[in-house]
Amino acid sequence: MTFITEIKTFAALGSGVIGSGWVSRALAHGLDVVAWDPAPGAEAALRKRVANAWGALEKQGLAPGASKDRLRFVATIEECVRDADFIQESAPERLDLKLELHRKISVAAKPDALIASSTSGLLPSEFYESSVHPERCVVGHPFNPVYLLPLVEVVGGKNTAPDAVQAAMKVYEALGMRPLHVRKEVPGFIADRLLEALWREALHLVNDGVATTGEIDDAIRFGAGLRWSFMGTFLTYTLAGGDAGMRHFMAQFGPALQLPWTYLPAPELTDKLIDDVVDGTSDQLGTHSISALERYRDDCLLAVLEAVKNTKEKHGMAFSE
Numbered sequence: 004m005t006f007i008t009e010i011k012t013f014a015a016l017g018s019g020v021i022g023s024g025w026v027s028r029a030l031a032h033g034l035d036v037v038a039w040d041p042a043p044g045a046e047a048a049l050r051k052r053v054a055n056a057w058g059a060l061e062k063q064g065l066a067p068g069a070s071k072d073r074l075r076f077v078a079t080i081e082e083c084v085r086d087a088d089f090i091q092e093s094a095p096e097r098l099d100l101k102l103e104l105h106r107k108i109s110v111a112a113k114p115d116a117l118i119a120s121s122t123s124g125l126l127p128s129e130f131y132e133s134s135v136h137p138e139r140c141v142v143g144h145p146f147n148p149v150y151l152l153p154l155v156e157v158v159g160g161k162n163t164a165p166d167a168v169q170a171a172m173k174v175y176e177a178l179g180m181r182p183l184h185v186r187k188e189v190p191g192f193i194a195d196r197l198l199e200a201l202w203r204e205a206l207h208l209v210n211d212g213v214a215t216t217g218e219i220d221d222a223i224r225f226g227a228g229l230r231w232s233f234m235g236t237f238l239t240y241t242l243a244g245g246d247a248g249m250r251h252f253m254a255q256f257g258p259a260l261q262l263p264w265t266y267l268p269a270p271e272l273t274d275k276l277i278d279d280v281v282d283g284t285s286d287q288l289g290t291h292s293i294s295a296l297e298r299y300r301d302d303c304l305l306a307v308l309e310a311v312k313n314t315k316e317k318h319g320m321a322f323s324e
């Protein structure tokens with residue numbers, strides 16, 4: 004079976020933080036976008052979020068013909084997906100909700116239109132169970148802000164055709180992304196397993212009174228966070244082993260993994276821990292609004308992306324390497 008990969012119309016179901024990020028990215032790439040979200044006031048909220056992202060997208064460069072006016076907000080799931088060449092669902096992270104939503108989407112969609120879910124870690128074999136033509140259904144897990152960060156994890160379920168995974172990766176590449184095929188269907192995929200481990204330890208540090216949320220964020224952004232934008236943990240640690248490389252690093256620091264540095268189970272989310280995290284992050288926010296911080300974050304990301312791209316070019320490397 005062949006799937007549509009030259010797309011003109013992008014459908015977005017669910018237009019919260021992630022859905023609006025997909026809408027912004029698709030509009031910036033010169034596509035027509037049709038969106039649906041059942042919440043009252045969703046259209047106005049979506050247009051506001053797109054407007055807040057647009058400045059960064061203009062700085063990055065819009066595709067010919069790209070316009071915020073090519074967004075159409077519709078009243079039903081069927082209207083949203085009927086003429087779509089590619090469908091991206093970004094509804095709340097609930098298995099029952101996604102199962103029912105995908106049944107309806109797949110009945111109304113063109114049979115060769117790829118259907119993707121933004122889920123952070125639910126299993127496609129489960130929530131595409133009632134879908135028609137499940138062979139074209141994948142996970143396309145993005146990272147916030149979706150309109151700037153290139154990574155998208157692509158995961159197939161037990162009924163997904165291998166060609167559909169390849170086709171979805173082609174579509175995401177055309178949207179300026181760096182798809183990563185997660186070859187085994189596991190909860191949390193690759194990136195969220197890593198992010199969750201970090202976040203769990205951060206919550207323990209707050210819970211144990213070791214550090215505030217601000218101090219923990221400083222430990223990330225002035226250290227490992229800087230190098231993570233161009234080199235991952237494995238290659239970084241290979242260099243940390245000196246000329247002897249990873250084998251020496253494993254011999255030196257591997258045994259430390261047996262020391263009780265980290266906890267595996269998550270801390271109990273007591274009211275005190277939740278308050279400490281909320282109060283700590285309120286202090287970090289200060290007087291800045293969320294939308295002002297989104298624009299600040301976007302500017303920082305554009306600068307980092309540009310710097311990494313230019314430096315890779317100097318070393319004869321492509322951005323995707």
Ligand SMILES: NC(=O)C1=CN([C@@H]2O[C@H](COP(=O)(O)OP(=O)(O)OC[C@H]3O[C@@H](n4cnc5c(N)ncnc54)[C@H](O)[C@@H]3O)[C@@H](O)[C@H]2O)C=CC1
Pocket residue numbers: 016017018019020021022039040041042045092093094095096100104121122123124144145146147
């Ligand atoms: N927020 C994040 O950092 C990330 C979230 N995701 C995933 O994206 C998906 C959406 O998450 P967010 O955008 O963060 O949530 P959100 O809460 O910001 O947005 C969810 C939207 O779905 C709408 N909605 C409610 N019921 C619906 C239904 N039956 N059908 C369609 N839409 C419905 C809501 O009105 C809301 O606008 C989830 O699967 C989540 O795991 C993926 C990557 C990162």
Ligand SMILES: C[N+](C)(C)CC(=O)CC(=O)[O-]
Pocket residue numbers: 123145146147195198
């Ligand atoms: C917290 N989260 C699991 C929803 C995060 C993601 O899925 C990816 C991201 O943007 O960090």
